[in-house]
Amino acid sequence: MMPRYFIPALAFIPTLAATMAVALPARAQDAVSIDIYAIPSRPVVEAVAAASKDLAKRGMTTFYAQGHAVHxxxxxxxxxxxxxxxxxxxxxxxxxxxxxxxLILDGKERTASNWLFLRVKWSPALQRLADLVTLAAEPYRDHNVSPPGWMSQYPAKLPAFERYGSPNVFMQFDPHLTLLANETNPGLAAFMAETDKTQPQTVGEVEGVGIGLVDTNGQVVKTLAEFRFSGHA
Structure with missing residues (x-):
C-alpha cells in the first residue's frame, strides 16, 4: 500500500470529523465558498438514498432528500x-x-454535535487525488480568510488552515458523505443503534471531479463544473 502523503508541518494536527463538512463563513461579498469534490458512482448514491429513506421514516430529512448532490x-x-x-x-x-x-463506504459515523456521515474508506488513489487538487487550487484561494470560530478550540489545526485555507488536507484528509448536520431528532440514536448491528460495505467508484458553490453546511448549491473520467484505472 502506498503511504499517505506526509506534510511535516501538518502531521501533528488531530482529526476532527465533526467539522469536516462545514463550509467557511463568507468574509466579504466577493468571497465564495467552493468545494472541489469526488463524484461517486450509482451504487454509492443508492446507499445514500437507502439511508435517507430509513431516516425519513424516523422524521429526519437528509441533505440528499433536500436535493443536494452526493459528493x-x-x-x-x-x-x-x-x-x-x-x-x-x-x-x-x-x-x-x-x-x-x-470508492468504498464502510459504515456510519455520528459526531458529538449530531452530524451523520457515511464513512468513505481511505485509499491511496483517493488521497492522491485530494492532494493534487489541493496543490492545484490553493494558489487561487482567498488568502485573507479568517479561521472559523470553532478553530479556537483546536489551535493545532491553525498551521494547516493558514497554509491551505482548510484544516482538512493531506494527513488530515478524512473522506465521508454527509447525511445530516446538527440533527435534533431523538430518533437518530435509535437509527444508529439499529444500523450499527450490520454495516455492509458499498463498493462503487469515483467517476469524476466536480466544483461547486456550497452553503454553510458544505452542501453544493450551484455546480460550476464537472469533469467526468473516461475508462477505468
Whole structure:
C-alpha cells in the first residue's frame, strides 16, 4: 500500500470529523465558498438514498432528500469570485487523464454535535487525488480568510488552515458523505443503534471531479463544473 502523503508541518494536527463538512463563513461579498469534490458512482448514491429513506421514516430529512448532490469533499475553502475561471482550468488540467477508481463506504459515523456521515474508506488513489487538487487550487484561494470560530478550540489545526485555507488536507484528509448536520431528532440514536448491528460495505467508484458553490453546511448549491473520467484505472 502506498503511504499517505506526509506534510511535516501538518502531521501533528488531530482529526476532527465533526467539522469536516462545514463550509467557511463568507468574509466579504466577493468571497465564495467552493468545494472541489469526488463524484461517486450509482451504487454509492443508492446507499445514500437507502439511508435517507430509513431516516425519513424516523422524521429526519437528509441533505440528499433536500436535493443536494452526493459528493465527497476533496478540498473546500474560499476564493474570490473572480478566480472561478482560473480554478476550473487548473482542476481540468489535473484530472484530464484520470480514470475511474474504487470508492468504498464502510459504515456510519455520528459526531458529538449530531452530524451523520457515511464513512468513505481511505485509499491511496483517493488521497492522491485530494492532494493534487489541493496543490492545484490553493494558489487561487482567498488568502485573507479568517479561521472559523470553532478553530479556537483546536489551535493545532491553525498551521494547516493558514497554509491551505482548510484544516482538512493531506494527513488530515478524512473522506465521508454527509447525511445530516446538527440533527435534533431523538430518533437518530435509535437509527444508529439499529444500523450499527450490520454495516455492509458499498463498493462503487469515483467517476469524476466536480466544483461547486456550497452553503454553510458544505452542501453544493450551484455546480460550476464537472469533469467526468473516461475508462477505468
Amino acid at each position: 465527497a469533499t476533496l478540498y473546500l475553502t474560499q476564493y474570490p469570485a473572480s478566480a472561478e475561471p482560473q480554478l476550473e482550468a487548473a482542476i481540468a488540467k489535473v484530472v484530464k487523464d484520470y480514470k475511474s477508481f474504487p
